[in-house]
Amino acid sequence: MSHQRIGYLGPKGTFTKMAVNAFFSEGNFISYETIPACLDAVEAGEIQTGVVPLENAIEGSVHLTTDYMTHHVDVSIVAELSVPIRQHLLVKKNHLDGEIEHIYSHSHAIAQCQQHLHQHYPDAELHYTSSTGRAAELVAEKDGACAAIGNQLAGKEYGLHIRSEDIHDYENNHTRFAVVQKTKQTLQINDFQPSKYKSTVMVTLPKDYAGALHQVLAAFAWRKMNLSKIESRPMKTGLGNYFFIIDVDQAYDQILFPGVEAELTALGCSLKLLGTYPSFNL
Numbered sequence: 001m002s003h004q005r006i007g008y009l010g011p012k013g014t015f016t017k018m019a020v021n022a023f024f025s026e027g028n029f030i031s032y033e034t035i036p037a038c039l040d041a042v043e044a045g046e047i048q049t050g051v052v053p054l055e056n057a058i059e060g061s062v063h064l065t066t067d068y069m070t071h072h073v074d075v076s077i078v079a080e081l082s083v084p085i086r087q088h089l090l091v092k093k094n095h096l097d098g099e100i101e102h103i104y105s106h107s108h109a110i111a112q113c114q115q116h117l118h119q120h121y122p123d124a125e126l127h128y129t130s131s132t133g134r135a136a137e138l139v140a141e142k143d144g145a146c147a148a149i150g151n152q153l154a155g156k157e158y159g160l161h162i163r164s165e166d167i168h169d170y171e172n173n174h175t176r177f178a179v180v181q182k183t184k185q186t187l188q189i190n191d192f193q194p195s196k197y198k199s200t201v202m203v204t205l206p207k208d209y210a211g212a213l214h215q216v217l218a219a220f221a222w223r224k225m226n227l228s229k230i231e232s233r234p235m236k237t238g239l240g241n242y243f244f245i246i247d248v249d250q251a252y253d254q255i256l257f258p259g260v261e262a263e264l265t266a267l268g269c270s271l272k273l274l275g276t277y278p279s280f281n282l
């Protein structure tokens with residue numbers, strides 16, 4: 001059997017690649033420089049499966065992922081991977097001490113270490129990169145007093161050393177990654193049991209009126225469907241226009257979900273299922 005092509009936010013040494021390494025042992029692994037590039041490749045059928053970051057416990061949603069999935073591509077979430085995140089300050093050997101003038105990383109990683117950076121490197125210039133892996137790659141190429149924020153794998157892949165370990169500001173740092181497909185295919189996930197099943201829906205309200213969101217939530221509430229997340233995002237059609245992304249703590253079924261859908265349609269809302277999937281914890 002030929003291996004599935006599995007794309008991820010790369011390059012080598014990203015947290016996304018760490019998640020892929022932990023959950024998939026079989027596949028042709030293909031690195032993409034950005035989240036949109038990876039999602040486009042899934043949509044175009046270049047790869048069967050894509051893995052992209054979805055939400056971090058400290059910094060919140062990765063809006064690039066949710067927005068691109070709602071506005072630009074038609075792909076479904078087929079699994080969610082929750083992974084512990086440890087951020088380290090990575091440097092070349094000659095910068096294990098002394099001043100650091102430039103710090104490179106992904107915006108989410110920098111945000112997760114804000115306090116640490118403020119305390120220890122208040123004068124360092126921050127540079128945002130497409131991923132933590134890319135930051136490590138850049139620092140490995142540079143001669144100046146530079147550091148990257150990233151993981152141990154990035155240090156190993158790019159020959160960098162850990163100058164400070166665990167520099168994220170809060171314990172229990174985790175990131176959820178979405179595994180997405182265009183057409184549903186079997187997923188060869190290593191020996192993990194799902195911790196639960198979830199569904200993610202996007203709800204668009206007809207117009208802004210009193211109690212609109214309350215009515216949407218009521219459709220779930222009286223059916224005793226537990227929601228684990230609700231987020232509003234701009235429609236990108238003008239100030240004040242939003243849609244909602246709602247995570248429901250259960251798999252799509254043939255009774256409750258169609259009931260919610262019918263009720264919301266009657267209210268003039270539209271509902272799109274972004275995926276119904278097992279959730280795995282590392």
Ligand SMILES: O=C(O)C(=O)C[C@]1(C(=O)O)C=C[C@@H](O)C=C1
Nearest residue numbers: 014015016053106108131132175
């Ligand atoms: O840059 C990476 O290594 C990624 O995989 C992206 C990402 C993110 O977008 O949140 C993933 C996990 C960490 O939260 C920091 C960065």
